[in-house]
Amino acid sequence: MTNSKVVVVTGANSGIGAAIANHFSENGDRVISLDLKSDSTSLKAGITSIYCDVTEESSTSGAMNQVRSEFGLIDVLIANAGVVPAWQSTEEIDISDFERVVRINLLGSVITLKGATRHLRAPGSKIVMTGSINSWKGDPNIASYVASKHGIAGLVKSAAMDLGKRGIRVNAVAPGAVLTDALHRRVLARNDNDAGKADAYLKELAITTTALGRIATIADVVNTVDFLASDKSDAITGQLIHVDGGVL
Numbered sequence: 001m002t003n004s005k006v007v008v009v010t011g012a013n014s015g016i017g018a019a020i021a022n023h024f025s026e027n028g029d030r031v032i033s034l035d036l037k038s039d040s041t042s043l044k045a046g047i048t049s050i051y052c053d054v055t056e057e058s059s060t061s062g063a064m065n066q067v068r069s070e071f072g073l074i075d076v077l078i079a080n081a082g083v084v085p086a087w088q089s090t091e092e093i094d095i096s097d098f099e100r101v102v103r104i105n106l107l108g109s110v111i112t113l114k115g116a117t118r119h120l121r122a123p124g125s126k127i128v129m130t131g132s133i134n135s136w137k138g139d140p141n142i143a144s145y146v147a148s149k150h151g152i153a154g155l156v157k158s159a160a161m162d163l164g165k166r167g168i169r170v171n172a173v174a175p176g177a178v179l180t181d182a183l184h185r186r187v188l189a190r191n192d193n194d195a196g197k198a199d200a201y202l203k204e205l206a207i208t209t210t211a212l213g214r215i216a217t218i219a220d221v222v223n224t225v226d227f228l229a230s231d232k233s234d235a236i237t238g239q240l241i242h243v244d245g246g247v248l
Helices: 015-026 057-071 095-117 143-166 181-190 195-209 218-228
Strands: 006-010 030-035 048-051 076-079 126-130 169-175 240-243
Touching (some): 015 218, 030 057, 048 057, 076 095, 126 218, 169 218, 181 195, 218 240
Parallel strands (some): 006 030, 030 048, 076 126
């Protein structure tokens, strides 16, 4: 596998992160999952799991050092770790929870980027961060998430300007609602755990908010990450690529 890449994915033990990690592994790349969990039934055999708390600089730098020692320079870094909080109105914002969300979603991405930078192949490596539709759009119920993901958009632009001098590209995917198990659980909870109401809500959401009349799938997100991590996007950096079915 002389053409295989070293691919590091944070938050890879479930959901979209696991799908991204599995995709690159299936392509023959050497994939390393950095996550709070040391193992996962969602990941395919052959993927290496290393414990990493992206909110702690020592933990993250230690994990990156281990990757470098065992696998060499990093070709692709996917900064995906993040959380979605429960709904809160502005007057009900829990400050400690707000800090938690920003620390994981935004500061965790900063710490990941800082810890990985000296281990990136230069020129030629690619960084893809997980932003959101809420990197450019507000939401009345999850201000902490919106603030953290707006920060990702700024981080991508700034890092792209700096690391571009070394031939390293930095971009982000910005999914809207994505049909994941986590989304189904949240929608069920917001609809009194009534499956019929939840399905109706998702159909209405797709019809009324997207140009394509459908909600994005995990495969849609993975395919976009694959494109940004490939040589096919070599002239693209500092961008937030929307994967949302056309929320305009």
